[in-house]
Amino acid sequence: MENTHMLSLHQLSKRYGPVQALKEVAFDVPAGSVFGVLGPNGSGKTTLLGIVMDVLKADAGTYAWFGQPPHHSLRRRIGALLETPNFYHYYSAIRNLQIAAAIKQRGHDDIERVLKLCGLWERKDSKFSTYSLGMKQRLAIASALLGNPEVLLLDEPTNGLDPAGIAEIRELIRELGRQGTTVIMASHLLDEVEKVCTHVAILKKGVLLTSGHVDEVLASEDMLEVSAVDNATLENVLSAMPGLRSLRRHNGGFQVVFENGFSAEALNKHCFEQGVTLNYLALRRKSLEARFIELTN
Structure with missing residues (x-):
């Protein structure tokens, strides 16, 4: 597994009218990495995640998951949290994940594992409405982890959280990385990427400035x-x-x-x-x- 790439981008480009959202972006995400796509708001991060999740179509360029061209069956190997998931406020964590598993048609027997992994097992029977912001986000990540995907995609996973919630989510992402899950996360926070990620790609107005190991890219002279x-x-x-x-x-x-x-x-x-x-x-x-x-x- 060592030298394989989970995701490879080849000259991806996307325009919205006069706005060039992505311009010939190319980089590889190594297996087992926690890969940060870093850039200020409007740099093309969310567009990039949308394209590789097949929610948006690129104008030019290609991408490959696990060394294969995009194919519907590959989606089962990828977990994603691209926008705020809709949970039922009056249902428990377990009930919400049962519904999520039914919609995804996978992960029914995985609920206990993901709740424990995300530190929510003790509160599995509590209503979603009683959860703190950090717990709600951890449940969202638990839902994305149903069916044990090899890759987890997160778009600004700590957005809108209080400091305690931010610390919880960062620790969870580090733990997932330690367990061998490849995590790809978009962030506009340098601090976050520095603390959590092993690799980084920096985008600015749709252009890739640099990518590589965090220590090399962000080397301080x-x-x-x-x-x-x-x-x-x-x-x-x-x-x-x-x-x-x-x-x-x-x-x-x-x-x-x-x-x-x-x-x-x-x-x-x-x-x-x-x-x-x-x-x-x-x-x-x-x-x-x-x-x-x-x-x-």
Whole structure:
């Protein structure tokens, strides 16, 4: 299973009149990953999920589930939560899932498993109306998990939840990933993707900016901040250093980024050997926030 792709997109494009919702988007979702489709609102995330669930038709491009072209029988291997599900408020969790299983025609014997997995077994007989926001969303995910699909698709799974509910859903998604379910989730929250996902694709106005392992895509570059009494000479020394990627003035000194990283110690030593004594030197890790804003601006 290791090198298989659960989902592969090949140059998917979609327009709504003058609006290009997706433009030649291509990436692969590895089996067993928790894959985040990250982007601000209006970036094409929901359109993308709609196409791969066969709810929308792409104008161009193709996609494949489990290495096969889309086919009705493949739908049984995919669980999806794309909009708020309709549960009956006066029925219990168990009764609601029995109805959901009847509609899907699968998962009747799976209800106990999904309720336990989603942490709702103790409250299985409680009416849906008595559930907290987080519990309601966990029941929705339990419903999507009926029949034990190999892939779970979630569109903004923590939207509208309170902080406690957000924490519950994030923990549940991590747990599903640990158990080997491939999860594909759309989110506009960098924090969410960073905390929950193993892989990410970043969309902006329908264009794929980058995709890959979270650690690589959102790698934070180290930035060094330096200053000296003689900043003019310091600037000349820094400008001539090998591997310099960027140099800019900041707070009466400079911010520098090097291609392959450069330790503060090595920089200090180099400047001293060039006759410049630093009076300020600090290492600033570039936050993921800054990286995301840089990618999407």
